[in-house]
Amino acid sequence: MSKVVLLIVLPLMTAFLLPVIHRVSPFAGRWMGPAVLLLTSVMGILLWSELGHGALAIEIGGFRPPLGITLYVDQLALLLALAVTVGTLLLWPGGGEDRLRQSTLALLLAGAGSGLALSGDLFNIYVFYELLAVVSYGLIASRGTAAVFAATTRYLIISSFGAALALAGIALVYQATGTLNLAQLAQLAPEKLNNIQGLAAFVLLLVGFGVKAELFPVNAWVAEVYATASGRVSALLAGIISKLALVIIVRLLILVFPQPEAHLVMLVLGILGVVSGELAAWRAQDLRRMLAFSSIGQLGVMFIAFSIPGPAGVFAGLAVALHHMIVKPALFLLAAQWGGSTARLAGAAKVSPLGAGLFVLLALSLIGVPPLPGFWAKLLVLVNLSEQAQPLYYLGAGIILAGAALEANYLFRIASRFYYAQPGQTPPTVHRGGDLATASLLGAGLLASVFVMTPLAAQLQSMALQASDTAHYIEVVNPEALP
Amino acid sequence: MDLTLIFYVAAVGLMLIGSAGIVLSSHLLRIIFGIALLETGANLLLLLATYREGAAAPIWVNGKFPLAMADPVPQALVLTAIVISVGILAVTLSLALRVHRAYGTLDIRDIRQRMEQDIADAAGIDMPGSSEAPLPVYSSAESGS
Numbered sequence: 001m002s003k004v005v006l007l008i009v010l011p012l013m014t015a016f017l018l019p020v021i022h023r024v025s026p027f028a029g030r031w032m033g034p035a036v037l038l039l040t041s042v043m044g045i046l047l048w049s050e051l052g053h054g055a056l057a058i059e060i061g062g063f064r065p066p067l068g069i070t071l072y073v074d075q076l077a078l079l080l081a082l083a084v085t086v087g088t089l090l091l092w093p094g095g096g097e098d099r100l101r102q103s104t105l106a107l108l109l110a111g112a113g114s115g116l117a118l119s120g121d122l123f124n125i126y127v128f129y130e131l132l133a134v135v136s137y138g139l140i141a142s143r144g145t146a147a148v149f150a151a152t153t154r155y156l157i158i159s160s161f162g163a164a165l166a167l168a169g170i171a172l173v174y175q176a177t178g179t180l181n182l183a184q185l186a187q188l189a190p191e192k193l194n195n196i197q198g199l200a201a202f203v204l205l206l207v208g209f210g211v212k213a214e215l216f217p218v219n220a221w222v223a224e225v226y227a228t229a230s231g232r233v234s235a236l237l238a239g240i241i242s243k244l245a246l247v248i249i250v251r252l253l254i255l256v257f258p259q260p261e262a263h264l265v266m267l268v269l270g271i272l273g274v275v276s277g278e279l280a281a282w283r284a285q286d287l288r289r290m291l292a293f294s295s296i297g298q299l300g301v302m303f304i305a306f307s308i309p310g311p312a313g314v315f316a317g318l319a320v321a322l323h324h325m326i327v328k329p330a331l332f333l334l335a336a337q338w339g340g341s342t343a344r345l346a347g348a349a350k351v352s353p354l355g356a357g358l359f360v361l362l363a364l365s366l367i368g369v370p371p372l373p374g375f376w377a378k379l380l381v382l383v384n385l386s387e388q389a390q391p392l393y394y395l396g397a398g399i400i401l402a403g404a405a406l407e408a409n410y411l412f413r414i415a416s417r418f419y420y421a422q423p424g425q426t427p428p429t430v431h432r433g434g435d436l437a438t439a440s441l442l443g444a445g446l447l448a449s450v451f452v453m454t455p456l457a458a459q460l461q462s463m464a465l466q467a468s469d470t471a472h473y474i475e476v477v478n479p480e481a482l483p
Numbered sequence: 484m485d486l487t488l489i490f491y492v493a494a495v496g497l498m499l500i501g502s503a504g505i506v507l508s509s510h511l512l513r514i515i516f517g518i519a520l521l522e523t524g525a526n527l528l529l530l531l532a533t534y535r536e537g538a539a540a541p542i543w544v545n546g547k548f549p550l551a552m553a554d555p556v557p558q559a560l561v562l563t564a565i566v567i568s569v570g571i572l573a574v575t576l577s578l579a580l581r582v583h584r585a586y587g588t589l590d591i592r593d594i595r596q597r598m599e600q601d602i603a604d605a606a607g608i609d610m611p612g613s614s615e616a617p618l619p620v621y622s623s624a625e626s627g628s
Contacts, residue, residue: 123560137578141581147602150595154591154598156578157518167529170560171529172532175532227606285608285609286602289606
């Protein structure tokens, strides 16, 4: 199945060839990146229909798992790879004067993101994660203002700290098991990692990879980066990449760390994330930082959802993640021109009725107003939380409800500004056409999903069942392993 | 004392010193050194994962394998990790240079203060928490370099 490898290799290769192509023909240099991403998206969709409910493992270079690196493709991994590729294509940042560098970085982001989603080897995951991190520093800093350099530097310090912790976690895992292949780890985990060393390794990996997933103690970078980076880059990082990092953590949790304490650590950090994120968003005075803090809160909801053991938790978490993947980029695109103080937004509905209407629609779905998809996602999380025996889960449910109330408060505060023009105030600027078109597309997708909610839920449920089936993973990667 | 134990203590100690440097220092260069120390500690920990005293590389010499063989996998992994951290170090230093050019300081608290001010100015709002925060000291920016 060469399509799987091409999903990773094509964007990476094009990225490195792009400076040469651009020198020969600037026209080709400009359109090569989107064309390649379009091609890989089509390949991904073809692969999706071929794969059905199955899964497959690919040994890179023909080396068997202990020595070689495995790529593992199931519905969840393919969905994430597709989300990264299509997301990068939709939010293509390669505009403006710095086109060549931004196109190169965006292609690297797509390649590294697909690799991260499909990889079945812990160290390989670390390498792709670092590649993704470096690329995102470049994309953020490409705006070139003093504040963005300072924000990137602070982000880089936190991210490097996290990466070193993740490396230490990998060392602990290898010390206990002698392998880093996820399928072999899944086999050995109940015996060798179900102890305090395994828990320590999980916490190190959680905090390490959690930097990108805006996990509670390591998310100090979020507000300043999203406030200074360009709208499209913020949309990409907050919308797609954060969920990618989160699902990688969840995959490790399912396969490698069987102890119940690991779920509780995630639950507690998720609760703290919701509390800190929503309160900070409620206090924020400018739209971009409000959206940034609210995305910390939303990621906290996902951490809480994924901390529910078994397929139910994966199902609920995926529903919230998928919903957020559509809503957050659209909101950040709308904030690209409306980024300043919220007081400046008075009368925005007169300037751009479509933009204001879209914002209200997305905000309603984010809060969870029926019948929008956000409501079903949050309902699913709450129902599953209420079925748990551990009382901490009830606290999680309560916090999610309180967070939704805060969200409603600050998002309605903005929405009401849109429709009350104050005399003598300069109206806000109009959106760029491309941003508004992409945001409308995402909003239309959100509305369309209301009508296909039942098949969509069935699809997500089968995805969650497959992703949480450890024996299935082991069998696909290493058929001889199980009796 | 066991040699392996000393190595483990050294690895964890390096990681602790590095983390302390990142958290406690205010000078950007010291923070970068802290990151380098932390990464070195993590690399040492990875190497120690399968360390065996007196083991040789698993290479076939003169028709026979060495009696005690070291696991080559962590060594290959550490090599990769070192390459990655060197690359990231270069990115960090170049970013620090740009920050110094823009703000004229390498003190992370000053940098943060100036950045928050820039963000607030661009958004047209007051500095968050400016009534409680101490006045920023910009003297290093004006007198230095």
